[in-house]
Amino acid sequence: MKITKDMTIGELVRTYPQTIETLMGMGMGCIGCPSAQAETLEEAATVHGFDIDKLIEKLNQAVKD
Numbered sequence: 509m510k511i512t513k514d515m516t517i518g519e520l521v522r523t524y525p526q527t528i529e530t531l532m533g534m535g536m537g538c539i540g541c542p543s544a545q546a547e548t549l550e551e552a553a554t555v556h557g558f559d560i561d562k563l564i565e566k567l568n569q570a571v572k573d
Contacts, residue, residue: 511567518545530570
């Protein structure tokens with residue numbers, strides 16, 4: 509399964525726990541917060557001021573490594 513901008517953070521970290529390091533490294537320290545669990549990657553990128561395409565690329569790379 510490919511990581512997409514419509515995935516929630518909760519879904520991402522449950523399915524691909526290896527992405528947690530990437531998210532934390534980008535400053536998304538609240539990935540375990542209850543409200544963040546239902547937030548999509550696109551929503552999180554907007555809140556944190558990240559380019560969604562670059563975020564998705566980094567996350568998919570983390571899954572490949």
